[in-house]
Amino acid sequence: AVIERDEIKPYDFIAGDAKVLQYNPTVEQMYAPQLGPTNPFKTQQALAQKNMYCGFVENTGVSEFQFDAQRKTFQTHGYAEDPTAYAQTVGTKFVGRVEKAEEQEGRTV
Numbered sequence: 699a700v701i702e703r704d705e706i707k708p709y710d711f712i713a714g715d716a717k718v719l720q721y722n723p724t725v726e727q728m729y730a731p732q733l734g735p736t737n738p739f740k741t742q743q744a745l746a747q748k749n750m751y752c753g754f755v756e757n758t759g760v761s762e763f764q765f766d767a768q769r770k771t772f773q774t775h776g777y778a779e780d781p782t783a784y785a786q787t788v789g790t791k792f793v794g795r796v797e798k799a800e801e802q803e804g805r806t807v
Contacts, residue, residue, distance in 0.1 A: 770807040779804070 712723060714732050736745065748754045760781070772778040776795035792799040 767806045771805075774807050775799070775802065 711733060712719065712727060712730075746754075758781075768778040768781075772794060775798055777792045777799040778794060780791040780793045790804055792804065
């Protein structure tokens with residue numbers, strides 16, 4: 699059956715590129731699969747939701763000083779503190795050359 703444009707109510711579907719909604723949709727409406735054809739030549743990675751060409755970028759609460767200190771430590775010594783470890787464990791974890799980090803007791807530049 700063909701549905702005419704006049705028969706579609708504005709709250710029946712949400713456009714995938716919509717930035718502002720004029721009503722409060724239900725959870726089912728917000729997370730319903732997108733309608734319409736998809737490009738069969740795109741991989742799942744290419745079809746993934748992203749806000750930049752290289753992927754999905756989120757804001758984070760890292761001070762510029764701490765970021766520069768870890769970047770310089772990694773450039774100089776080959777290790778840095780693992781930023782994902784704070785929420786999961788107590789203590790400091792390292793990425794890169796972990797044995798050198800333990801040898802130098804985790805000192806930064």
